[in-house]
Amino acid sequence: xxxxxxxxxxxxxxxxxxxxxxxxxxxxxxxxxxxxxxxxxxxxxxxxxxxxxxxxxxxxxxxxxxxxxxxxxxxxxxxxxxxxxxxxxxxxxxxxxxxxxxxxxxxxxxxxxxxxxxxxxxxxxxxxxxxxxxxxxxxxxxxxxxxxxxxxxxxxxxxxxxxxxxxxxxxxxxxxxxxxxxxxxxxxxxxxxxxxxxxxxxxxxxxxxxxxxxxxxxxxxxxxxxxxxxxxxxxxxxxxxxx
Amino acid sequence: xxxxxxxxxxxxxxxxxxxxxxxxxxxxxxxxxxxxxxxxxxxxxxxxxxxxxxxxxxxxxxxxxxxxxxxxxxxxxxxxxxxxxxxxxxxxxxxxxxxxxxxxxxxxxxxxxxxxxxxxxxxxxxxxxxxxxxxxxxxxxxxxxxxxxxxxxxxxxxxxxxxxxxxxxxxxxxxxxxxxxxxxxxxxxxxxxxxxxxxxxxxxxxxxxxxxxxxxxxxxxxxxxxxxxxxxxxxxxxxxxxxxxxxxxxxxxxxxxxxxxxxxxxxxxxxxxxxxxxxxxxxxxxxxxxxxxxxxxxxxxxxxxxxxxxxxxxxxxxxxxxx
Ligand SMILES: Nc1ncnc2c1ncn2[C@@H]1O[C@H](COP(=O)(O)OP(=O)(O)O)[C@@H](O)[C@H]1O
Ligand SMILES: [Mg+2]
Numbered sequence: 340x341x342x343x344x345x346x347x348x349x350x351x352x353x354x355x356x357x358x359x360x361x362x363x364x365x366x367x368x369x370x371x372x373x374x375x376x377x378x379x380x381x382x383x384x385x386x387x388x389x390x391x392x393x394x395x396x397x398x399x400x401x402x403x404x405x406x407x408x409x410x411x412x413x414x415x416x417x418x419x420x421x422x423x424x425x426x427x428x429x430x431x432x433x434x435x436x437x438x439x440x441x442x443x444x445x446x447x448x449x450x451x452x453x454x455x456x457x458x459x460x461x462x463x464x465x466x467x468x469x470x471x472x473x474x475x476x477x478x479x480x481x482x483x484x485x486x487x488x489x490x491x492x493x494x495x496x497x498x499x500x501x502x503x504x505x506x507x508x509x510x511x512x513x514x515x516x517x518x519x520x521x522x523x524x525x526x527x528x529x530x531x532x533x534x535x536x537x538x539x540x541x542x543x544x545x546x547x548x549x550x551x552x553x554x555x556x557x558x559x560x561x562x563x564x565x566x567x568x569x570x571x572x573x574x575x576x577x578x579x580x581x582x
Numbered sequence: 583x584x585x586x587x588x589x590x591x592x593x594x595x596x597x598x599x600x601x602x603x604x605x606x607x608x609x610x611x612x613x614x615x616x617x618x619x620x621x622x623x624x625x626x627x628x629x630x631x632x633x634x635x636x637x638x639x640x641x642x643x644x645x646x647x648x649x650x651x652x653x654x655x656x657x658x659x660x661x662x663x664x665x666x667x668x669x670x671x672x673x674x675x676x677x678x679x680x681x682x683x684x685x686x687x688x689x690x691x692x693x694x695x696x697x698x699x700x701x702x703x704x705x706x707x708x709x710x711x712x713x714x715x716x717x718x719x720x721x722x723x724x725x726x727x728x729x730x731x732x733x734x735x736x737x738x739x740x741x742x743x744x745x746x747x748x749x750x751x752x753x754x755x756x757x758x759x760x761x762x763x764x765x766x767x768x769x770x771x772x773x774x775x776x777x778x779x780x781x782x783x784x785x786x787x788x789x790x791x792x793x794x795x796x797x798x799x800x801x802x803x804x805x806x807x808x809x810x811x812x813x814x815x816x817x818x819x820x821x822x823x824x825x826x827x828x829x830x831x832x833x834x835x836x837x838x839x840x841x842x843x844x845x846x847x848x849x850x851x852x853x854x855x856x857x858x859x860x861x862x863x864x865x866x867x868x869x870x871x872x873x874x875x876x877x878x879x880x881x882x883x884x885x886x887x888x889x890x891x892x893x894x895x896x897x898x899x900x901x902x903x904x905x
Binding site for chain 1: 639640641642643661662664665669671673675676677678679680684688689691692693694
């Protein structure tokens with residue numbers, strides 16, 4: 340049965356990538372969107388562009404993994420094709436893990452492109468490769484799980500988009516992408532500490548500027564925690580839909 | 583005979599809408615489906631056909647009752663059951679973005695069909711469902727009938743011994759429906775057990791070995807098509823056509839409950855030596871049976887010509903008018 344689950348998981352991810360993710364408008368959007376934001380910010384606040392790289396990467400992972408992820412499941416449920424997966428000999432967690440893997444693969448692919456560009460521009464000195472890898476991977480897992488949860492929590496595609504943006508945009512301004520979390524009023528800092536993006540940016544900043552493992556470990560742990568909680572919530576919510 | 587599906591007291595209650603009592607969509611049904619047969623669930627819209635399929639395939643949890651599918655307990659062994667059944671839902675639901683071929687391949691990947699067999703199996707199914715030309719067309723671009731055919735092909739891809747078909751021909755044009763029915767009939771020859779729902783009598787009559795008539799969640803009749811017909815055929819109408827004096831044929835009818843001999847004799851005696859052109863028996867059609875069972879129309883339609891087997895030539899008289 341585990342073999343069925345793993346095989347199903349893998350092919351569901353592959354099918355989603357083929358059917359939805361790697362389509363031209365989606366690819367270009369995934370890359371352009373974070374750049375556009377950072378560019379807009381950099382033009383208004385010229386300064387150390389390099390300091391914006393962790394935020395840029397975190398945003399790319401966030402939007403790359405969650406944009407499509409947040410709508411695929413609702414979309415397939417509306418069309419009835421989700422039933423095909425529910426009828427298959429795969430357990431629910433494996434089905435959702437397949438959806439997650441699809442979103443993660445796409446998000447990380449886009450992020451690698453952005454990463455390559457940043458490294459080419461700013462160089463790679465002081466980068467902790469392993470930490471960078473873990474930070475990207477766990478960010479992708481957490482954001483993909485967030486997308487999956489949004490996708491199972493709503494009934495319509497537009498609701499998914501609205502809900503995803505409702506979560507992502509505040510996160511973008513509070514998560515330390517543009518301004519450091521420390522410079523926010525205390526109560527907003529508390530809010531920021533409840534958002535996965537905050538930990539993603541922090542971990543990526545540590546990875547790119549030779550920060551200590553000690554602080555980064557906390558960030559990685561938080562991202563892993565968000566992944567587990569959001570994924571479990573998604574599995575639970577989807578299972579409740581089978582009445 | 584091996585039981586493929588065994589259902590006891592299967593019930594599904596949906597929570598009430600405001601001010602309404604809870605809806606008993608499927609209400610304590612019992613039935614058994616045997617290996618190799620085409621078993622029909624015949625009933626009007628809203629009878630509980632889809633709900634039954636959804637419960638038997640794990641998409642919906644029964645409120646009460648027990649079911650065994652392929653010898654496995656539905657509640658305990660669902661993942662194993664799923665591996666060996668094929669399901670064609672009411673709406674064709676493959677992936678618009680994938681080609682006909684890729685859709686079949688994906689389904690086989692999902693069910694663990696070995697890699698080396700997938701391509702050949704996909705080509706074979708495309709051929710059999712007359713879709714070879716559309717091999718590389720996205721599902722979205724296929725006609726309704728082709729989508730339906732491909733959805734059925736996908737349900738067969740992993741060679742399940744049991745297939746559920748939910749209203750396979752509803753909404754199709756006559757030609758597509760006919761060709762699909764031929765394909766479904768072909769499944770029986772392969773030994774596949776088919777559970778089919780329909781609200782078309784004609785379809786149940788043509789395709790099914792046995793039919794359960796379901797109304798408001800309850801099975802009101804379960805028999806072979808012939809059995810269903812005869813069960814409601816308490817009345818037979820004998821009709822003789824006599825040559826009239828003016829050359830116009832004249833029809834005379836007599837109803838009888840059991841055995842037509844006396845009625846035939848009585849009519850012939852009344853004919854008083856006039857030329858008898860034909861003697862027919864008229865029987866309630868399956869449609870009449872359906873109407874009677876479902877109570878869909880208070881007025882049970884009378885007979886339709888059913889006694890095609892009996893046309894006596896003039897002068898012979900008597901004989902067995904039954905079929
Ligand atoms: N998810 C649901 N929630 C509430 N009522 C439902 C649900 N699914 C079906 N029903 C109701 O149950 C009854 C049986 O439906 P269904 O099984 O789809 O009928 P059929 O397939 O025979 O047309 C209908 O009255 C339908 O409205
Ligand atoms: Mg139905």
